Amino acid sequence: MKLLVTGGAGFIGSNFVRYVYKERPDWHITVLDKLTYAGDRKNLEDLDDSRFTFIHGDICDEQTIDKAVADCDAVVHFAAESHVDNSIRGPRLFLDTNIIGTYEVLEAVRKYGKRLHHISTDEVYGDLGLGSTEKFSEKSRYDPRSPYSATKAGSDHLVRSWIHTYGLEATISNCSNNYGPYQHVEKVIPRNITNIILGIKPKLYGEGKNVRDWIHAEDHSSAILAILEDGKLGETYMIGANGELDNKTLIQTILELMGKSPDDFEFVNDRPGHDLRYAIDASKIKNELGWQPKYADFKQGLTQTIEWYKQNEDWWKPQKAETEAKYKELGR
Ligand SMILES: NC(=O)c1ccc[n+]([C@@H]2O[C@H](COP(=O)([O-])OP(=O)(O)OC[C@H]3O[C@@H](n4cnc5c(N)ncnc54)[C@H](O)[C@@H]3O)[C@@H](O)[C@H]2O)c1
Numbered sequence: 001m002k003l004l005v006t007g008g009a010g011f012i013g014s015n016f017v018r019y020v021y022k023e024r025p026d027w028h029i030t031v032l033d034k035l036t037y038a039g040d041r042k043n044l045e046d047l048d049d050s051r052f053t054f055i056h057g058d059i060c061d062e063q064t065i066d067k068a069v070a071d072c073d074a075v076v077h078f079a080a081e082s083h084v085d086n087s088i089r090g091p092r093l094f095l096d097t098n099i100i101g102t103y104e105v106l107e108a109v110r111k112y113g114k115r116l117h118h119i120s121t122d123e124v125y126g127d128l129g130l131g132s133t134e135k136f137s138e139k140s141r142y143d144p145r146s147p148y149s150a151t152k153a154g155s156d157h158l159v160r161s162w163i164h165t166y167g168l169e170a171t172i173s174n175c176s177n178n179y180g181p182y183q184h185v186e187k188v189i190p191r192n193i194t195n196i197i198l199g200i201k202p203k204l205y206g207e208g209k210n211v212r213d214w215i216h217a218e219d220h221s222s223a224i225l226a227i228l229e230d231g232k233l234g235e236t237y238m239i240g241a242n243g244e245l246d247n248k249t250l251i252q253t254i255l256e257l258m259g260k261s262p263d264d265f266e267f268v269n270d271r272p273g274h275d276l277r278y279a280i281d282a283s284k285i286k287n288e289l290g291w292q293p294k295y296a297d298f299k300q301g302l303t304q305t306i307e308w309y310k311q312n313e314d315w316w317k318p319q320k321a322e323t324e325a326k327y328k329e330l331g332r
Contacts, residue, residue, distance in 0.1 A: 001027040001028070001074065002030070002073045002074075003020065003027055003030070003073065003075075003076065004031075005032070005075075006032050006033070006065075006075065007032075008029075008033055009033035009035060010038050010079075010082070010184075011182050011183040011184060012217050012221070014043035015218060015220070016076065016217075016225075017044060017052075018046075018047070019218060019221035019225070021051065025051075028051055028052070029047075030052075030053040031044060031053070031054050031055065033055075034057065034059070034079070034097075037184075037319070041054065042315070043182050055068055059077075059105055060096055060100050060101045060104055065104045066108045066111070068108075069105070069112055069114055070108075070112050074114060074116070074117070074228065075105065075109055076117045078119045079097065079101060080101075082148070083148070083186055084149070085186070085332070086148075087148035088271070088272060088273075094151040098152055098154065098155050102154075102155035106162045106168065109170070110166050110168055116168065117170065117172075117227060117231075118155065118159045118173075120156050120173065121152050122136050122175065122177075122280055123148065123152065124142050124143075124144050124174060125140040127145060127276050127277065128277040130209060134279075135280055136174070136238060136278065136279065136281065137281045137283075138235075138236045138284055145273055146275075163233075163234050171233065171234070172236045173227055173236070173239050174239070175215060175238075175239035175280075176214065176215050176240040176279075176280045177212040177213060177278070178214075178215055179215075179217065180301070181217075182217075182315075185319050186323045188247070188250070189254070189302075191203070192265075194309055194316055196254065196255065196258050197313070198320070200324075201264060202265040202266075203268045203332060204265050204266070204268065205270050205332065206270030206271075206274060207248075207270075208246060208247040208248030210274055211244055211247075211276065211277040211279070212247070212278055213241075213278055213279045214241070214243035214244075214298055214301075215239065216241070216293070216294070216295035218294065218295065219241055219294055220239055222291065222294070223239040223285060224239075227285070238284060238285065240280025241293035241295065241296065242282075243298050244277075251265050253299065254302065257299065257306055268331065269331040
């Protein structure tokens with residue numbers, strides 16, 4: 001198998017590449033990545049050249065993606081602009097990468113008749129609201145509410161239409177919020193772990209009631225591999241690990257695990273249009289593909305993640321000051 005991974009130098013992409021590299025020793029992996037602020041070549045530096053190739057390039061560039069797809073057997077498409085706050089500050093880049101970039105991936109995959117797995121998010125389904133026990137499933141209605149989720153929804157619709165119209169051999173997965181090593185310090189868990197390491201108080205948006213359904217990036221990776229190998233073509237799979245937690249409890253748990261008082265945080269301005277609750281029903285992938293998450297205990301995964309950020313200050317420190325300066329402008 002010659003696997004092409006777009007966006008493989010980012011957070012989940014690099015976790016997935018390392019996971020496949022370990023689990024499928026006879027596969028060759030090529031990563032195509034633009035190396036935006038969110039991608040880092042160092043995330044993949046331990047991989048051996050005999051089984052791994054890196055291409056520095058943009059998925060929006062037709063010739064680059066065409067050549068990369070021609071040379072592979074299957075594509076897993078992670079490349080995206082991924083941060084909601086950035087999409088509120090400047091949506092245009094999200095349209096370019098998430099919509100046009102996905103279009104270019106689809107056209108190349110169609111031209112060469114390759115297998116595609118498209119990575120998406122639960123945020124395309126909107127907001128479940130607090131107080132309900134409903135969860136998102138493969139049948140949930142699309143209702144994106146931020147520029148980020150609208151462009152991801154757009155990319156899902158493109159993939160679905162290419163499957164229907166052109167018979168593309170593709171699958172889609174919509175996963176909940178990921179955590180784990182190599183996540184950029186702009187995201188809530190690494191932002192606040194690294195704040196505590198630096199003696200800065202963790203920040204809590206609004207009242208902290210918003211609920212997210214956390215999954216470890218390694219569990220997301222094992223689910224993607226299961227779909228790539230055994231998923232039914234044309235289908236969508238929800239991925240989640242029953243990790244529902246409100247943001248206040250999340251910040252307090254991080255503080256507790258790092259030996260601090262659970263009240264040692266500060267409230268900051270809320271994100272405009274902040275969705276209240278996401279939750280995933282992952283029965284389909286569990287029942288059809290026998291997938292199960294390994295990190296069923298969130299505190300265990302979080303403890304390991306905290307340890308990674310403590311041990312890898314050189315990795316995140318160069319990005320920290322600039323990221324916090326952006327947040328300061330937003331009052332967050
Ligand atoms: N982070 C989450 O919790 C989460 C949850 C569900 C789904 N997802 C999806 O998973 C995927 C990866 O998310 P992430 O958190 O790892 O994102 P990330 O921002 O950490 O990484 C994105 C990667 O894509 C690359 N990239 C961006 N634009 C590109 C372009 N035009 N051409 C080539 N490469 C480009 C970046 O350099 C980076 O390496 C995204 O599609 C995202 O929507 C993320």
